[in-house]
Amino acid sequence: MPDTRNSHSSRGLTLALAGIVVLSFDALLVRLADAPPADVAFWRGAFIAVSLALVQWARFGRLRLRGVRSGPGLLAVLLFGVNTALFVFSLAYTAVANTIILLSLAPLFATLMSRFATTERPGPDTWLSAAATAAGVGIVVGGSLESGRWVGDALALAASMVLAGALTVLRSQPGLERVPVVMCSGVVTAALCAFAATPLALAPASYAPLAVMGLVQIPLAMVLLAVATRYVGAPEVSLIMLLEIVLGPLWVWFVLSEIPPQASVYGGVVVVGTLVLYFGRRLRAGTLRRRAA
Numbered sequence: 001m002p003d004t005r006n007s008h009s010s011r012g013l014t015l016a017l018a019g020i021v022v023l024s025f026d027a028l029l030v031r032l033a034d035a036p037p038a039d040v041a042f043w044r045g046a047f048i049a050v051s052l053a054l055v056q057w058a059r060f061g062r063l064r065l066r067g068v069r070s071g072p073g074l075l076a077v078l079l080f081g082v083n084t085a086l087f088v089f090s091l092a093y094t095a096v097a098n099t100i101i102l103l104s105l106a107p108l109f110a111t112l113m114s115r116f117a118t119t120e121r122p123g124p125d126t127w128l129s130a131a132a133t134a135a136g137v138g139i140v141v142g143g144s145l146e147s148g149r150w151v152g153d154a155l156a157l158a159a160s161m162v163l164a165g166a167l168t169v170l171r172s173q174p175g176l177e178r179v180p181v182v183m184c185s186g187v188v189t190a191a192l193c194a195f196a197a198t199p200l201a202l203a204p205a206s207y208a209p210l211a212v213m214g215l216v217q218i219p220l221a222m223v224l225l226a227v228a229t230r231y232v233g234a235p236e237v238s239l240i241m242l243l244e245i246v247l248g249p250l251w252v253w254f255v256l257s258e259i260p261p262q263a264s265v266y267g268g269v270v271v272v273g274t275l276v277l278y279f280g281r282r283l284r285a286g287t288l289r290r291r292a293a
Helices: 003-021 027-033 037-060 072-093 098-105 106-117 124-147 152-174 177-193 206-230 234-243 243-256 262-292
Strands: none
Touching: 003 037, 003 098, 003 124, 003 206, 027 037, 027 098, 027 177, 027 206, 037 206, 072 098, 072 124, 072 152, 072 177, 098 124, 098 152, 098 243, 098 262, 106 177, 106 262, 124 262, 152 206, 177 206, 234 243, 243 262
């Protein structure tokens, strides 16, 4: 008789891996758009809202906004919308590697925030991991202080904390539908950037990567990761998401020859190593508990 649990786990890991590979082209598409950050963020948000609205119409024949009008739903929408804008602006002012490394801290920040938003209590290993990653972040940001990229790093760190807040809200509201939240967050991003953007004045070549990003790449990655969480837990997904730290800068280097700063490489090794140990330990602890049961 086939092991259903192992089959589901393999399916979830495959979906999560596919989602991260798709998501890893994000920074490259932003760079290829070669447009002011306000315009990139505006179109990114607008296209995400349109694409997910079309998905909902295709599936249900209407827009489903259940739960989004609630307090937690509105908060999640606002946080995701702000996160998108911060991510795009960060890429405009610092290296791709820096943005992705700092954004990868979101799951750890979410674990720390859960102390205040849920009944979960971070253990000593969480606090030790936070201290170690802080050292890695210090190395990354220290290199940016010398090169003048600290503004972009600060925006990336803010994006990571905002994303962690959004993830914490979703964790505390398991019944809240994710697709409407992300769809409405696209509207928030577009609205936040509309006053600084001139979205119809871009070079024609800019619209293709923006459309691919908002209409295909982000929605597809989101769906793959959302489905993956039905089969595997947060530690597994968090570990696989670390792959973006490697792939994101790699695509930009391969296509645009943007080489990560040396300090970012060293700091990234510290951050990735710490997070691998942390989420790997949580994954092992969860596996042992399941076996004991």
